Structure formats: C-alpha cells, structure tokens
Amino acid sequence: MPDIRTIMHVDLDAFYVAVEQVRDPSLIGKPVIVGGDPNGRGVAATASYEARAFGIHSAMPLSTAKRLCPQAIFLRGDYREYGRVSKEFHAILRDYTPLAQPMGLDEAYLDVTGCEPVVQALSGAADADVASPEKLGRAAGESIRKRVRDELTIAASVGIASGRLVAKIASDAAKPDGLLVVPFGEEAEFLAPRPVRDLPGLGPKAEAELSRQGVRTLRQLASMPETHLKSLFGKWGASLAERARGIDPTEVAGDREAAKSVSREGTYAKDIVDKQVLLATMRGFAESIGAELRRAQRRTRCVTLKLRYNDFSTITRSHTLDHATFGDDVLYEQGARLLRDALAKDGRPVRLIGLGTSNFTDDSVQLDLFDSSEQSEEELLHNIDRLRAKYGRRVLETGLTFFDANSSGEDYDPDRRTGLSSQIGLNNNDQSG
Ligand SMILES: [Mg+2]
CATH class of the missing domain: 1.10.150.20 (5' to 3' exonuclease, C-terminal subdomain)
Incomplete structure (x- = not known):
C-alpha cells in the first residue's frame, strides 16, 4: 500500500495589499501597489488584482508601474503589521496539523494526512466528508479559507494534491480566492x-x-x-x-522540527587558499541562512564557522551575538570575522567550509525591540526574499556573492557555466537540521 498523503499549499492573495485594505477599506477595489515612492528606484512588492489588470506585477520598477497606471495608489508598506498578521495566519494553520511549514509571511505547506478528527472538530465535517484523501483536503482547505476570511478578512487560495509541487501549482491556479483539488493519480x-x-x-x-x-x-x-x-x-x-509529471518526494517539515539550527556547508572540488573565494562562499551561505530564518520567523544568537583543512582536520568556532538577528549582513560579518581569525592562525588550504546558526529566539519577541533603521533593513530583506522566491535567487544579489555555493540548482542560470562555481566545482551539501 503506497503512502498516500494529503498535502496542501495555502497562499494569501495579494497579502500586503490585503492587510492595507483591512486597515483602510477605501482601498478595496482600487489599483494599489505596495513598494514605496513611485518616483524612487524601488520595485513593487505586491500589487492588487486591480493593478495587475494594468500589467503591473511584483518586482516591476515602481516608475514603470506609475507609467502603466498613473492613478494607482502607492503605499510604502508597514512590515511590522504584515508580520503581526502573518503570525496569526500561521497560528490558524497550526490548529489543523503540526506539519505546517511556513514558506514566507503569507504561504505555507500543510500535511493533513491522518488529521481527520481535528479537521472534523474544526470544520464540522461529517465522516463522509473526510472519507478520502481528496475529501479530507477539501474539508480542511475550505475550513482554513473560512477562518482566514472571518478572522483576518483576507482571501486565501488553497491547492490540494498528493505532493507539494502539484499543491503549489494548484493554489496558483486557484487564485484569486479559490480552492483546487487535483485528484490523486491525475497529477501528470x-x-x-x-x-x-x-x-x-x-x-x-x-x-x-x-x-x-x-x-x-x-x-x-x-x-x-x-x-x-x-x-x-x-x-x-x-x-x-x-x-x-508532478513527482516531488519532498516532505512537509514541521515548523518546530527545523527550529534548532540552520546551517549550510559545502566541500570544494579543489582545496582553496584564496580568502576572497572563502568569503564569497560565506556570503552565499549567510544570505541563504538569513532567508530561511526570516521564512521561519526565527532569529539566531549564535553563529558557528566550520572549516575542514586539506588533511581532514576540522575546527569549529562560535560567537554569541548581543542581539538576535536574521540579517544577511550580520551573519556574514560574524562568519567572516571567525574565518579571518581562523585563517590567521592556520592558513592551510581549505577543503570544506560551513556556516551554522543556533540558539534561536521567536521573531515576535524581537520585533518590538527594533528601532526604525533596523525596521527598514528588515523591510528590505523581506522584499528581497519575496522577489527571490518568485524569480530565483539571482534576481537580487550582492556584489560579494560570486556564486551560490549552496545552490540546489533551482535558480539555474546558463551564464554561470563560465562563472567561478564551475571552475571551483563546489559540491552542494546542504544541511538544515
Ligand atoms: Mg501570496
């Protein structure tokens, strides 16, 4: 008997705009773009469906959006409020299953296999309504959509399938404000x-x-x-x-399981002595870890460097931070400092490098401690994450990142054939425990 699982992808529609419309109902039904000053150099973070009708989409320069739709209402965005609503959204999802994996402020994968009793208790569904994997998914999905609408006044779209990949495509197809079940066995x-x-x-x-x-x-x-x-x-x-064909064996990870540590490491095909190459790897790791921490709404207080030299001897060096962080720059700076210190003591060729984070705090505790300058950096990071999730990591990258040592290949870019990564041939060895 194959292991049939009921997987759902839940995604809020035009999330930032939806939050703004809750606070100011006069924005409902209008072309609204969150991203900032249309005369500045920013890009759209979210556009309402009314704005999308003008061809406006996420990551479009605001100046272009303004040209396409001069009457659009441009908002700077309130990321603290979006974070607050996001926490409520993910809390609703966790009522249905412990296997609820946040993929950003406004989306998550859920595995509701075996959750018939709790889904019935929350939705009032009869036994017959949860009698197959598809029916269970539909009952859970409709119940979640109703609660998100009632409690947050936001529309959620839901895709249900036997795996994550098809569930995600189904929720996209269900938008806006829809639910789509892909019959199991008919994914292809x-x-x-x-x-x-x-x-x-x-x-x-x-x-x-x-x-x-x-x-x-x-x-x-x-x-x-x-x-x-x-x-x-x-x-x-x-x-x-x-x-x-819809085949994707990736499992939905529980929110709490991933919370103890997040790390990245990679082995070079050729031992490395060039500090700049090691630092560039470090930068890629820092950005990747930072994005994962922000996705999970966690901040780290401990940064750990791991180095394996050409004779396989391995060292780790850790540093405890004064302030918990999920910022790429802080993670990079701390990792780079540990690296420089280690290389100053032992400059032998490096075979493997890793960056780890642990000792997490819940994001909500920290948010209140942030001053405005830190908040704006936070806004920027969240926007970068959204754009990368949508268009691939390389849509926005710092000059320091010559290659993504941690690449799973999802952001394939033919130009990289001639890039440093192929010359060095770093093996991916992704670890997030
Ligand atoms: Mg969304």
Missing part, C-alpha cells in the same frame, strides 16, 4: 497542458533555453530524456522531467 494530466514556467523554480532563462528546444508545455518537458536535460541544465536538470 493536470500539469501536462500548462506552460513550463508554471513549474516552481523554473526561471525565465531556463524557460528560454527550453523554448529554443521547442519545449513549451509540461507535457513536452515530461517526455524529454534525462540525459538531454542534464546536458542542458546540469545536475538540476535531471529531475525536471519527473517534476513536470
């Missing part, structure tokens, strides 16, 4: 007619490369030989055809 048929860009993680460059191969739909992608995909996209490409 559901995906087949869709454009390749509907596959999460498949960015514009990979889409263009596939288009050059004449591949435009997931049906076509699903039938491509693994060897061909590998030759086009490297390691990341190998699983593309499977993903196009």
Whole structure:
C-alpha cells in the first residue's frame, strides 16, 4: 500500500495589499501597489488584482508601474503589521496539523494526512466528508479559507494534491480566492497542458533555453530524456522531467522540527587558499541562512564557522551575538570575522567550509525591540526574499556573492557555466537540521 498523503499549499492573495485594505477599506477595489515612492528606484512588492489588470506585477520598477497606471495608489508598506498578521495566519494553520511549514509571511505547506478528527472538530465535517484523501483536503482547505476570511478578512487560495509541487501549482491556479483539488493519480494530466514556467523554480532563462528546444508545455518537458536535460541544465536538470509529471518526494517539515539550527556547508572540488573565494562562499551561505530564518520567523544568537583543512582536520568556532538577528549582513560579518581569525592562525588550504546558526529566539519577541533603521533593513530583506522566491535567487544579489555555493540548482542560470562555481566545482551539501 503506497503512502498516500494529503498535502496542501495555502497562499494569501495579494497579502500586503490585503492587510492595507483591512486597515483602510477605501482601498478595496482600487489599483494599489505596495513598494514605496513611485518616483524612487524601488520595485513593487505586491500589487492588487486591480493593478495587475494594468500589467503591473511584483518586482516591476515602481516608475514603470506609475507609467502603466498613473492613478494607482502607492503605499510604502508597514512590515511590522504584515508580520503581526502573518503570525496569526500561521497560528490558524497550526490548529489543523503540526506539519505546517511556513514558506514566507503569507504561504505555507500543510500535511493533513491522518488529521481527520481535528479537521472534523474544526470544520464540522461529517465522516463522509473526510472519507478520502481528496475529501479530507477539501474539508480542511475550505475550513482554513473560512477562518482566514472571518478572522483576518483576507482571501486565501488553497491547492490540494498528493505532493507539494502539484499543491503549489494548484493554489496558483486557484487564485484569486479559490480552492483546487487535483485528484490523486491525475497529477501528470493536470500539469501536462500548462506552460513550463508554471513549474516552481523554473526561471525565465531556463524557460528560454527550453523554448529554443521547442519545449513549451509540461507535457513536452515530461517526455524529454534525462540525459538531454542534464546536458542542458546540469545536475538540476535531471529531475525536471519527473517534476513536470508532478513527482516531488519532498516532505512537509514541521515548523518546530527545523527550529534548532540552520546551517549550510559545502566541500570544494579543489582545496582553496584564496580568502576572497572563502568569503564569497560565506556570503552565499549567510544570505541563504538569513532567508530561511526570516521564512521561519526565527532569529539566531549564535553563529558557528566550520572549516575542514586539506588533511581532514576540522575546527569549529562560535560567537554569541548581543542581539538576535536574521540579517544577511550580520551573519556574514560574524562568519567572516571567525574565518579571518581562523585563517590567521592556520592558513592551510581549505577543503570544506560551513556556516551554522543556533540558539534561536521567536521573531515576535524581537520585533518590538527594533528601532526604525533596523525596521527598514528588515523591510528590505523581506522584499528581497519575496522577489527571490518568485524569480530565483539571482534576481537580487550582492556584489560579494560570486556564486551560490549552496545552490540546489533551482535558480539555474546558463551564464554561470563560465562563472567561478564551475571552475571551483563546489559540491552542494546542504544541511538544515
Ligand atoms: Mg501570496
């Protein structure tokens, strides 16, 4: 008997705008864009559906948005309020299952397998309403949508499927304010007619490369030989055809399970003595860890460097911070300082480097302690996370990040073939325990 699981992806519609509309109902039904001053250099973080009708989308420069829709209402955004509402949203989800994994302020994956009793208690569903995995998902999804609407006055879209990947595509397809169940066993048929860009993680460059191969739909992608995909996209490409059929073995992680430590490490194909290369790796790790901490609404008080030298001897060095943080820059600075100190004592070639964080505090405790300058940095980081989630990590990167040592390949970029990463050949060894 195969292990059939009921997975859902819950995603709030136009979240920042929705929060603004709760506070100021006169904004309802209008083109509203959260992101900042339309005469500045910022980009749209969220646009209302009325603004999207003008072709405006996330990550679009605000100046362009203003040109497309001069009558739009531009708001700077209140990220503290968004964080507060987000906590309430995720608390609602945790009522349904301990396996509720936040993927950002406004979205999460849930595994409600075996949660019939609690779903029935919360929704009033009869036994017959939860008698199959699909029915259980629908009952839970409708109940969540109702509670989010009643308690937060925000519309949530829900996708339900046997795995995360298809659930995510289903919630996108259900928007706005909808629920879509993909019948179990019909994942491939559901995906087949869709454009390749509907596959999460498949960015514009990979889409263009596939288009050059004449591949435009997931049906076509699903039938491509693994060897061909590998030759086009490297390691990341190998699983593309499977993903196009809806196969995704990734499990939904419980919120609390991931909370003890978050770390990244990688082994170089060639031992490294160049400090700049080590620092660039460190920068990539810091950004990746920072994003994960922000997603989980955790801040760390302890940063740990791990180094393995060419003779396999391994050291770790830790530093405890005065203030808990989830900021990329602080994580990088602390990691870099530990690295410089270690290299000053022992400059042998490095085989493996890692950056870890632990000793977490809950985000909500810290938010109140932040002054306005820290808050604006926080806003920036949240916006970067959103854009990266949508368009891939490389849409925004600091000059220090020459490559993403931690790449899972989801942000495939053909230009990187000539980049430092391929010369060095860093192996991915992602650890988030
Ligand atoms: Mg959303």
